[in-house]
Amino acid sequence: MTGDTTDADVVRPRRGRPKQEGLAERRREQIVQSAYHVFAANGYESTTISDVARHAGVGQGTVYRYFESKREILDHVFDYAAGQFVGVIMTDDLMRPIDSLDEFSDRLVDIAKRMAATLEVQPDLLKLILVEASAADAELNARMLGLEGFLAEAIARVMQDGQEKGWVRAEVDTAMYSHYVIALVMPGVRHAILGTLTPTVSDRFATATVAILAAALRVPETTAS
Known part of the structure:
Protein backbone atom coordinates (compact mmCIF):
# COMPACT_ATOMS: atom_id res chain seq x y z
CA MET A 1 0.00 0.00 0.00
CA THR A 2 1.42 3.38 -0.98
CA GLY A 3 0.83 6.82 0.46
CA ASP A 4 -0.38 8.14 -2.88
CA THR A 5 -3.81 9.80 -2.92
CA THR A 6 -6.25 8.36 -5.41
CA ASP A 7 -9.03 10.18 -7.24
CA ALA A 8 -11.54 8.46 -4.97
CA ASP A 9 -9.92 10.03 -1.91
CA VAL A 10 -10.30 13.57 -3.25
CA VAL A 11 -13.43 15.40 -2.02
CA ARG A 12 -14.78 17.13 -5.07
CA PRO A 13 -16.95 20.25 -4.84
CA ARG A 14 -20.65 19.64 -5.38
CA ARG A 15 -22.06 20.76 -8.68
CA GLY A 16 -24.75 23.39 -8.97
CA ARG A 17 -25.07 27.08 -8.36
CA PRO A 18 -23.30 28.52 -5.33
CA LYS A 19 -25.58 29.74 -2.57
CA GLN A 20 -26.31 33.44 -2.74
CA GLU A 21 -26.37 35.37 0.50
CA GLY A 22 -29.89 36.58 1.26
CA LEU A 23 -31.43 34.77 -1.71
CA ALA A 24 -34.27 33.28 0.34
CA GLU A 25 -35.31 36.67 1.72
CA ARG A 26 -35.13 38.29 -1.71
CA ARG A 27 -37.22 35.48 -3.18
CA ARG A 28 -39.86 35.91 -0.47
CA GLU A 29 -40.00 39.66 -1.13
CA GLN A 30 -40.28 38.99 -4.87
CA ILE A 31 -43.26 36.69 -4.32
CA VAL A 32 -44.95 39.09 -1.88
CA GLN A 33 -44.57 42.05 -4.22
CA SER A 34 -45.96 40.03 -7.12
CA ALA A 35 -48.89 38.87 -5.00
CA TYR A 36 -49.52 42.50 -4.02
CA HIS A 37 -50.01 43.47 -7.66
CA VAL A 38 -51.99 40.36 -8.63
CA PHE A 39 -54.33 40.50 -5.61
CA ALA A 40 -55.07 44.17 -6.28
CA ALA A 41 -55.66 43.59 -10.00
CA ASN A 42 -57.69 40.36 -9.88
CA GLY A 43 -59.03 40.29 -6.34
CA TYR A 44 -57.81 37.93 -3.64
CA GLU A 45 -60.51 35.30 -4.16
CA SER A 46 -59.97 35.14 -7.93
CA THR A 47 -56.19 34.87 -7.70
CA THR A 48 -54.45 31.50 -7.71
CA ILE A 49 -50.98 30.50 -6.60
CA SER A 50 -50.27 29.91 -10.28
CA ASP A 51 -51.10 33.56 -11.01
CA VAL A 52 -48.69 34.74 -8.31
CA ALA A 53 -45.94 32.40 -9.50
CA ARG A 54 -46.37 33.50 -13.11
CA HIS A 55 -46.12 37.18 -12.17
CA ALA A 56 -43.05 36.49 -10.02
CA GLY A 57 -41.40 34.47 -12.78
CA VAL A 58 -41.04 31.36 -10.63
CA GLY A 59 -42.68 27.95 -10.44
CA GLN A 60 -45.56 27.08 -8.13
CA GLY A 61 -43.24 24.81 -6.20
CA THR A 62 -41.01 27.77 -5.41
CA VAL A 63 -43.96 29.70 -4.02
CA TYR A 64 -44.94 26.76 -1.77
CA ARG A 65 -41.34 26.49 -0.61
CA TYR A 66 -41.72 29.87 1.09
CA PHE A 67 -45.45 30.03 1.88
CA GLU A 68 -47.86 27.31 2.96
CA SER A 69 -50.94 28.87 1.39
CA LYS A 70 -52.40 31.83 -0.48
CA ARG A 71 -53.81 33.06 2.83
CA GLU A 72 -50.33 33.17 4.37
CA ILE A 73 -49.13 35.20 1.39
CA LEU A 74 -51.96 37.67 1.99
CA ASP A 75 -50.73 38.23 5.55
CA HIS A 76 -47.34 39.25 4.21
CA VAL A 77 -48.89 41.34 1.45
Whole structure:
Protein backbone atom coordinates (compact mmCIF):
# COMPACT_ATOMS: atom_id res chain seq x y z
CA MET A 1 0.00 0.00 0.00
CA THR A 2 1.42 3.38 -0.98
CA GLY A 3 0.83 6.82 0.46
CA ASP A 4 -0.38 8.14 -2.88
CA THR A 5 -3.81 9.80 -2.92
CA THR A 6 -6.25 8.36 -5.41
CA ASP A 7 -9.03 10.18 -7.24
CA ALA A 8 -11.54 8.46 -4.97
CA ASP A 9 -9.92 10.03 -1.91
CA VAL A 10 -10.30 13.57 -3.25
CA VAL A 11 -13.43 15.40 -2.02
CA ARG A 12 -14.78 17.13 -5.07
CA PRO A 13 -16.95 20.25 -4.84
CA ARG A 14 -20.65 19.64 -5.38
CA ARG A 15 -22.06 20.76 -8.68
CA GLY A 16 -24.75 23.39 -8.97
CA ARG A 17 -25.07 27.08 -8.36
CA PRO A 18 -23.30 28.52 -5.33
CA LYS A 19 -25.58 29.74 -2.57
CA GLN A 20 -26.31 33.44 -2.74
CA GLU A 21 -26.37 35.37 0.50
CA GLY A 22 -29.89 36.58 1.26
CA LEU A 23 -31.43 34.77 -1.71
CA ALA A 24 -34.27 33.28 0.34
CA GLU A 25 -35.31 36.67 1.72
CA ARG A 26 -35.13 38.29 -1.71
CA ARG A 27 -37.22 35.48 -3.18
CA ARG A 28 -39.86 35.91 -0.47
CA GLU A 29 -40.00 39.66 -1.13
CA GLN A 30 -40.28 38.99 -4.87
CA ILE A 31 -43.26 36.69 -4.32
CA VAL A 32 -44.95 39.09 -1.88
CA GLN A 33 -44.57 42.05 -4.22
CA SER A 34 -45.96 40.03 -7.12
CA ALA A 35 -48.89 38.87 -5.00
CA TYR A 36 -49.52 42.50 -4.02
CA HIS A 37 -50.01 43.47 -7.66
CA VAL A 38 -51.99 40.36 -8.63
CA PHE A 39 -54.33 40.50 -5.61
CA ALA A 40 -55.07 44.17 -6.28
CA ALA A 41 -55.66 43.59 -10.00
CA ASN A 42 -57.69 40.36 -9.88
CA GLY A 43 -59.03 40.29 -6.34
CA TYR A 44 -57.81 37.93 -3.64
CA GLU A 45 -60.51 35.30 -4.16
CA SER A 46 -59.97 35.14 -7.93
CA THR A 47 -56.19 34.87 -7.70
CA THR A 48 -54.45 31.50 -7.71
CA ILE A 49 -50.98 30.50 -6.60
CA SER A 50 -50.27 29.91 -10.28
CA ASP A 51 -51.10 33.56 -11.01
CA VAL A 52 -48.69 34.74 -8.31
CA ALA A 53 -45.94 32.40 -9.50
CA ARG A 54 -46.37 33.50 -13.11
CA HIS A 55 -46.12 37.18 -12.17
CA ALA A 56 -43.05 36.49 -10.02
CA GLY A 57 -41.40 34.47 -12.78
CA VAL A 58 -41.04 31.36 -10.63
CA GLY A 59 -42.68 27.95 -10.44
CA GLN A 60 -45.56 27.08 -8.13
CA GLY A 61 -43.24 24.81 -6.20
CA THR A 62 -41.01 27.77 -5.41
CA VAL A 63 -43.96 29.70 -4.02
CA TYR A 64 -44.94 26.76 -1.77
CA ARG A 65 -41.34 26.49 -0.61
CA TYR A 66 -41.72 29.87 1.09
CA PHE A 67 -45.45 30.03 1.88
CA GLU A 68 -47.86 27.31 2.96
CA SER A 69 -50.94 28.87 1.39
CA LYS A 70 -52.40 31.83 -0.48
CA ARG A 71 -53.81 33.06 2.83
CA GLU A 72 -50.33 33.17 4.37
CA ILE A 73 -49.13 35.20 1.39
CA LEU A 74 -51.96 37.67 1.99
CA ASP A 75 -50.73 38.23 5.55
CA HIS A 76 -47.34 39.25 4.21
CA VAL A 77 -48.89 41.34 1.45
CA PHE A 78 -50.94 43.24 4.03
CA ASP A 79 -47.81 43.93 6.09
CA TYR A 80 -46.01 45.09 2.95
CA ALA A 81 -48.82 47.45 1.92
CA ALA A 82 -49.40 48.76 5.45
CA GLY A 83 -45.69 49.42 5.87
CA GLN A 84 -45.63 51.48 2.70
CA PHE A 85 -48.75 53.39 3.73
CA VAL A 86 -47.40 54.24 7.19
CA GLY A 87 -44.04 55.13 5.68
CA VAL A 88 -45.68 57.93 3.70
CA ILE A 89 -47.07 59.46 6.90
CA MET A 90 -44.54 58.67 9.61
CA THR A 91 -41.59 60.55 8.16
CA ASP A 92 -39.29 62.62 10.37
CA ASP A 93 -40.41 65.94 8.92
CA LEU A 94 -44.09 65.12 9.30
CA MET A 95 -43.64 63.87 12.88
CA ARG A 96 -41.81 66.93 14.21
CA PRO A 97 -43.53 68.86 17.06
CA ILE A 98 -46.48 71.11 16.19
CA ASP A 99 -46.96 74.47 17.89
CA SER A 100 -50.26 75.77 16.51
CA LEU A 101 -53.57 74.70 15.00
CA ASP A 102 -52.61 76.32 11.70
CA GLU A 103 -49.43 74.24 11.68
CA PHE A 104 -51.46 71.11 12.46
CA SER A 105 -53.78 71.90 9.54
CA ASP A 106 -50.82 72.48 7.22
CA ARG A 107 -49.34 69.16 8.33
CA LEU A 108 -52.54 67.30 7.48
CA VAL A 109 -52.59 68.93 4.05
CA ASP A 110 -48.96 67.86 3.52
CA ILE A 111 -49.85 64.29 4.47
CA ALA A 112 -52.84 64.32 2.11
CA LYS A 113 -50.67 65.59 -0.74
CA ARG A 114 -48.04 62.92 -0.12
CA MET A 115 -50.69 60.22 -0.02
CA ALA A 116 -52.16 61.49 -3.28
CA ALA A 117 -48.72 61.52 -4.91
CA THR A 118 -48.03 58.00 -3.65
CA LEU A 119 -51.36 56.73 -4.98
CA GLU A 120 -50.61 58.15 -8.41
CA VAL A 121 -47.57 55.87 -8.52
CA GLN A 122 -49.11 52.97 -6.55
CA PRO A 123 -52.87 53.12 -7.14
CA ASP A 124 -53.34 49.62 -5.73
CA LEU A 125 -52.04 50.49 -2.26
CA LEU A 126 -55.27 51.54 -0.55
CA LYS A 127 -57.37 49.09 -2.54
CA LEU A 128 -55.24 46.25 -1.22
CA ILE A 129 -55.43 47.44 2.40
CA LEU A 130 -59.04 48.58 2.58
CA VAL A 131 -60.81 46.30 0.13
CA GLU A 132 -59.05 43.01 -0.54
CA ALA A 133 -57.36 42.44 2.82
CA SER A 134 -60.24 43.57 5.02
CA ALA A 135 -62.72 41.43 3.07
CA ALA A 136 -60.62 38.26 3.27
CA ASP A 137 -61.65 37.20 6.78
CA ALA A 138 -62.28 38.46 10.31
CA GLU A 139 -58.63 38.20 11.32
CA LEU A 140 -57.36 40.46 8.56
CA ASN A 141 -60.26 42.84 9.06
CA ALA A 142 -59.17 43.12 12.69
CA ARG A 143 -55.62 43.86 11.57
CA MET A 144 -56.92 46.59 9.28
CA LEU A 145 -58.80 48.10 12.22
CA GLY A 146 -55.60 47.82 14.23
CA LEU A 147 -53.83 49.92 11.61
CA GLU A 148 -56.58 52.52 11.89
CA GLY A 149 -56.15 52.44 15.67
CA PHE A 150 -52.39 52.93 15.35
CA LEU A 151 -52.91 56.03 13.20
CA ALA A 152 -55.60 57.35 15.56
CA GLU A 153 -53.24 57.04 18.52
CA ALA A 154 -50.60 59.05 16.69
CA ILE A 155 -53.14 61.79 15.93
CA ALA A 156 -54.39 61.74 19.53
CA ARG A 157 -50.86 62.30 20.83
CA VAL A 158 -50.54 65.38 18.61
CA MET A 159 -53.85 66.71 19.93
CA GLN A 160 -52.85 66.04 23.54
CA ASP A 161 -49.64 67.95 22.95
CA GLY A 162 -51.78 70.73 21.48
CA GLN A 163 -53.87 70.84 24.64
CA GLU A 164 -50.73 71.17 26.75
CA LYS A 165 -49.47 73.98 24.51
CA GLY A 166 -52.85 75.70 24.43
CA TRP A 167 -53.85 75.43 20.77
CA VAL A 168 -56.44 72.64 21.23
CA ARG A 169 -59.47 73.13 23.47
CA ALA A 170 -59.01 71.39 26.82
CA GLU A 171 -62.44 69.72 26.65
CA VAL A 172 -61.67 67.92 23.38
CA ASP A 173 -61.78 64.12 23.76
CA THR A 174 -58.58 63.41 21.84
CA ALA A 175 -59.18 59.65 21.70
CA MET A 176 -62.52 60.17 19.95
CA TYR A 177 -61.55 63.15 17.82
CA SER A 178 -58.54 61.30 16.41
CA HIS A 179 -60.92 58.76 14.85
CA TYR A 180 -63.04 61.60 13.50
CA VAL A 181 -59.97 63.00 11.74
CA ILE A 182 -59.50 59.66 9.98
CA ALA A 183 -63.21 59.57 9.11
CA LEU A 184 -62.92 63.01 7.51
CA VAL A 185 -60.36 61.76 5.00
CA MET A 186 -62.30 58.62 4.02
CA PRO A 187 -64.28 60.29 1.19
CA GLY A 188 -60.96 61.29 -0.36
CA VAL A 189 -59.70 57.73 0.12
CA ARG A 190 -62.78 56.44 -1.71
CA HIS A 191 -61.99 58.72 -4.65
CA ALA A 192 -58.40 57.46 -4.57
CA ILE A 193 -59.54 53.84 -4.77
CA LEU A 194 -61.90 54.67 -7.64
CA GLY A 195 -59.18 56.62 -9.45
CA THR A 196 -61.13 59.88 -9.35
CA LEU A 197 -58.94 61.81 -6.89
CA THR A 198 -58.01 64.69 -9.18
CA PRO A 199 -55.97 67.66 -7.88
CA THR A 200 -59.16 69.73 -7.77
CA VAL A 201 -61.05 67.12 -5.75
CA SER A 202 -58.05 66.67 -3.45
CA ASP A 203 -57.83 70.42 -2.78
CA ARG A 204 -61.56 70.60 -2.03
CA PHE A 205 -61.35 67.78 0.50
CA ALA A 206 -58.25 69.30 2.11
CA THR A 207 -59.91 72.71 2.45
CA ALA A 208 -63.10 71.24 3.93
CA THR A 209 -61.20 69.00 6.34
CA VAL A 210 -59.06 71.88 7.61
CA ALA A 211 -62.13 74.08 8.11
CA ILE A 212 -63.98 71.39 10.07
CA LEU A 213 -60.98 70.68 12.29
CA ALA A 214 -60.36 74.35 12.94
CA ALA A 215 -63.95 74.80 14.08
CA ALA A 216 -63.79 71.71 16.28
CA LEU A 217 -60.38 72.20 17.91
CA ARG A 218 -59.64 75.91 18.01
CA VAL A 219 -59.43 77.57 21.41
CA PRO A 220 -61.98 80.43 21.54
CA GLU A 221 -60.48 83.87 21.59
CA THR A 222 -61.09 85.74 24.80
CA THR A 223 -62.49 89.24 24.60
CA ALA A 224 -61.64 91.99 27.00
CA SER A 225 -64.49 92.87 29.34
